Amino acid sequence: MLDYPFQDVPAAGETREIAEGVLWLRMPLPMALDHINLYLLQDEDGWWVIDTGIALGPTEELWEGVFRDVLGSRPVKAVLSTHHHPDHIGMAGWLCERWRAPFYMTEAEYLTGLAYSRTTREHYSWAMEENMRRAGYGDAQIASARENFEGFGSIVTPMPTAYRRLTEGGRLIIGGRRWQVMIGRGHSPEHACLYCAELNILLSGDQVIPRITSNVSVPGTEPEANPLRDWFHSLERFLEDLPADTLVLPAHNTPFRGLHERLRYLIEHHEDHLLALEEACEQQPRTAMDLLPVLFRRKLEGHNLDMALGECQAHLNFLCQRGQLLRGLDEEGRYTYHSVDSTLPLRRRERPHDAADDSPIQV
Numbered sequence: 001m002l003d004y005p006f007q008d009v010p011a012a013g014e015t016r017e018i019a020e021g022v023l024w025l026r027m028p029l030p031m032a033l034d035h036i037n038l039y040l041l042q043d044e045d046g047w048w049v050i051d052t053g054i055a056l057g058p059t060e061e062l063w064e065g066v067f068r069d070v071l072g073s074r075p076v077k078a079v080l081s082t083h084h085h086p087d088h089i090g091m092a093g094w095l096c097e098r099w100r101a102p103f104y105m106t107e108a109e110y111l112t113g114l115a116y117s118r119t120t121r122e123h124y125s126w127a128m129e130e131n132m133r134r135a136g137y138g139d140a141q142i143a144s145a146r147e148n149f150e151g152f153g154s155i156v157t158p159m160p161t162a163y164r165r166l167t168e169g170g171r172l173i174i175g176g177r178r179w180q181v182m183i184g185r186g187h188s189p190e191h192a193c194l195y196c197a198e199l200n201i202l203l204s205g206d207q208v209i210p211r212i213t214s215n216v217s218v219p220g221t222e223p224e225a226n227p228l229r230d231w232f233h234s235l236e237r238f239l240e241d242l243p244a245d246t247l248v249l250p251a252h253n254t255p256f257r258g259l260h261e262r263l264r265y266l267i268e269h270h271e272d273h274l275l276a277l278e279e280a281c282e283q284q285p286r287t288a289m290d291l292l293p294v295l296f297r298r299k300l301e302g303h304n305l306d307m308a309l310g311e312c313q314a315h316l317n318f319l320c321q322r323g324q325l326l327r328g329l330d331e332e333g334r335y336t337y338h339s340v341d342s343t344l345p346l347r348r349r350e351r352p353h354d355a356a357d358d359s360p361i362q363v
Helices: 059-069 092-099 107-117 126-135 139-148 227-241 259-280 288-295 302-321
Strands: 015-019 022-028 035-043 046-050 076-080 103-106 164-166 171-174 177-184 191-196 201-205 247-250 325-329 335-339
Touching: 022 059, 035 171, 035 247, 076 092, 103 107, 103 191, 126 139, 177 201, 177 227, 227 259, 227 302, 259 288, 259 302, 259 335, 288 302, 288 335, 302 325, 302 335
Parallel strands: 046 076, 076 103, 103 164, 201 247
Antiparallel strands: 015 022, 022 035, 035 046, 171 177, 177 191, 191 201, 325 335
16 A cells, blocks of 8 residues: 555645645646646755746746745745646746756756747658548548647647756756656656655656656657656566665645555556557457557547557557567558467456546646
8 A cells, every 4th residue: 555644735826735845736727637736846046946846827827935934035946847739848948037047857858848838830740640540530530630730839838949868877966865757658748856865756747746646658759669668677676676665646636655656556567558468459459549448438529539648659669669569451441450379368356446546637
């Protein structure tokens, strides 16, 4: 069982002290996942902001309240985003301009964020259309995607035009403590987590979340990517390198202990999905769209459908590249998948279904 040591969750724009010099701050999100956890680290001459919230709704006003009521006379001295998703970088440009503060991020996340925040409808290409068709989308869905295609520039302030690169194993000295950079992959290209051995605290971003599973998807810009392989490697390395009793400060839900239990669950969760897909492809070739009910039990549409299909593709790419599925192309231009050896018995672990993990979400 996971242990949740903090029952008093802060309201939007309010903080909760986790440890000396470490504050938990919440900001609202305009979606089913209605919050993001941000963190403030106190240094001798100012504050570090870890993730920023999205540039929608009352976020800017709430930040002004934090400056007034929480930071005191100390300024924001640095802004750090764990990865490029809008709820993590949405206010980074504004914060850095507001305080003339440097921006910290990994290279792949910074460049990906720049690209996606500047994407417009004209960037919808034949390659993206082909990828959608091969996943199983119909003509009407493809036409709608083309008409509504855009990046996320409307929900982020312009990203900082310079940054300081975070790299694996790098260390930041904040408040006299060392915070080690640990890179995770799969949910995003080069996700930065921070671990402080003195406090035994991990700022995990979206790499480890206690009650929901982070979306692991094949991006349209890299249709042959294998993000699930990267995800497994990252989780296994965190298992090896971090203590079991680490206090995890995630970007969503609430802080918890039980890191090793959670990491093992996440690995098994995806392994079960792989086995289920392989079984489903034994009798006849199936498209990724056909296979969605194998992974997700509820009706999917809109953005949730896109994320679910991206996650299904991630599992299928993993199985194909590992040689467990064969991929073909049907007369409608869709990829179809079939088990390499349908005579081999597959035994899937039986364990209670966690409804919280049933919905793909972009976090």
